[in-house]
Amino acid sequence: MKVEDWKWRYLILVFDCSMTFGCYFNIDIISAVQADIQGQDTGPCMNISSNATCCDGCMGLGPYRYNQLYTAYSWMNALFALPGGYMIDRIGNRVSAIIVTSMATIGSVLFAVSSMEGIRGSTAMFPLMICGRLLIGAGSGSSLIVQDRVVAFWFKDRISFVYGFVIFALRVGNVSNYLVTANIAKTYGIRWAFWTGTLACVIGVISAISLAVVDYYGTKQLDDDCKINMKALPVSRKDIRDFPVTYWIVCLMIMSYYSSYLPFVGNGTKYIQDRYGYSKTTSSYFTGAIYDTSVVTSPLIGSLLGAIDCHGMVLFAVCIFTLPVFPLLSYCPELHPLILTVWIGISYTFAGVCLWPCIMIVVPKKAIGTAIGIATFVQGLGIGLTNLVTGKLLGFTEDPNRESLIHKYQTMLWLLLGMLLFCTACSITLNIFDLSKGRLLNRRLAKKNAKEMKTFVDEKSSLMTDAPSVQSYVSIDASSSDLIPGIQ
Structure with a gap:
């Protein structure tokens, strides 16, 4: 039996998508409660004056250490991606799926423990948070590599269409975080919000085990040629050297595009709260609209891109479409923030559904794990560095002067615009190379x-x-x- 003839392969897709739910729930869990993590603990609200800001149970990290949590995640994601991608290519999808989701679960446990009474506010709190974010970063990046390898084998005939559903599943994790975490923190306290993230990771582990079982059963139904293609094959340095120029350009685009919007997502809740005057919960909803939009549109966009079959040109159009967002965020406070976050959500979904399948198109199947690992490494380095610079720009402590604070945010947004302009230049170069050499990305x-x-x-x-x-x-x-x- 051929791969495309096995109808139960869509059950593999279900488990493959749900495997990363917990990881993506936890990536931006700190953004949903940014004010509580950055703010100083004021104690019970009844003990402070009416003009002061109440922050009962806050963790007091400040903007710089808060952004270090994102940097720790991104850099560990990057550092683990290279050996992780190689390891996954060698040992296969089944065992790898269980290992990487278990790592993310352990990380979420450490992060939740840091918020418990007796540890919160102590010298052990921040190191525990960093260790938790490091493990979440290692598990999240590698789980994406496993996910993409599964898609590349079982759905090579429908990659763009299926990848739309993969992006949909990832965004469900993000959206669930922004809808649930802030409300749990407000009602029950921040520690229970973080333990909810641990529960989401446990769901990912269960899905990984289920994926391994169904994948094993499905492989037994295939003919011998398909089984040979399924086996993990060694990847040599020559294979990596033979990657086409278009692959390396796509890596730079992934790095720069994600570096332009993820640092905004990480700081967007507090920015909307400070710039537009909304409450913590409402600001979290508006930032989460980026992912709400992606959940709604990603399956449709995946189908549309499959019909267009012109990834290179679409990527250039997406970059141009995204460029006005950051100047509007900086200098047009009269424009409702929800319009701009939805705008980011639409453009990001097009970019996400386009960029990662490009790797599967231009590199050999046996090296997909390694290729995605390298791309994730480059991506994580860029995002981590951008978050580190963002933290420096916003300062070690929160600026009480509103005008000065808004100016710092505007500088941050110009930094993000610069990353997007670099991505636009890369998209032009990508199309020049692709149109002159085979047109694999513009079929x-x-x-x-x-x-x-x-x-x-x-x-x-x-x-x-x-x-x-x-x-x-x-x-x-x-x-x-x-x-x-x-x-x-």
Whole structure:
């Protein structure tokens, strides 16, 4: 039986998507309660004056140490991605899925313990938080590599369509965090909000075990050729050196695009609260609208991109579409923040559904884990550095002067705009290389060229008895069964 003939493969997709739910619930859990993590503990609200800000049970980290939590996550995500991707390519998806989700669960436990009575406010609190974020970073990045390898094997015939649902599942984790965490913290306290994150990670472990079982059963139903393709194969340094230029450009785009919006997501709740005057909970909802939009639109966008089949051009259009957002956030407070976060959500979803499948298109199947690991490494370094600079710009403690604080936020937004401009330049370069060498990322244009070439050859064949066959001018793309121009 061929892979595409096994109807139960969509059950694998369900477990593959839910496996990363806990990781993505915890990535931005600190953003949902940013004010509680940064603010100083004031004690019971009844003991403070009416003009002071109440922050009962707050952790007192300040903006700089708060952003260090994101940096720890991003850099560990990056550092673990390279050996993690290589390890996953060697030992396979099943065992890897259980290991990496278990790591994220242990990290969420450590982070939740840091907020417990007796530890919160002590010298052990911040190191525990950092250790928790490091383990969450190691588990989250590697779980994405496993997830992408599963998609690449079981759904190679429908990668763009299926990846829309993968992005949908990831955003469900983000959205659940922004909808639930702030309310739990407000009602029951911040420690129970963090233990909710641990529960979400446990769901991911259960899904990983289920994925391993169904994947094992499904593989037994396949014919021998498919089983051989499923086996983990060694990846050499020569394989990495042979990655095309377009792959490395995609890596830079992933790094710069995610570095332009993730630091805003991390600081967006407090920015909206300070800039527009909304409450902590409402500001969390508005920031979470980025992911709400992604949940609603990602399956549709995945189907649309599958029909367009022109990833390179779409990425350029997405960069141009995103550029006005950060200047509007900086200088147009009369524009409702919800409009801008929805705008970011739409553009980000297009970018996410486009960028990662590009890797699966341009690199060999056996090296997908390593290729995604390298991309995740570059991405994590960029995001971590951007968060570190953001923390420096916002200061070690919260600025009580509103005008000075807004100016710091505007400087941060200009930094993010610079990252997006770099991504736009990379998208132009990507299309130049792709259009000149095979058009793997712009297949619709390749198909159009092939049809024109076929028409030309047919016309010549009617006049010349010795005309060469069409096959000498075009080659078959085995993954899509469409004619594309032959690569000279």
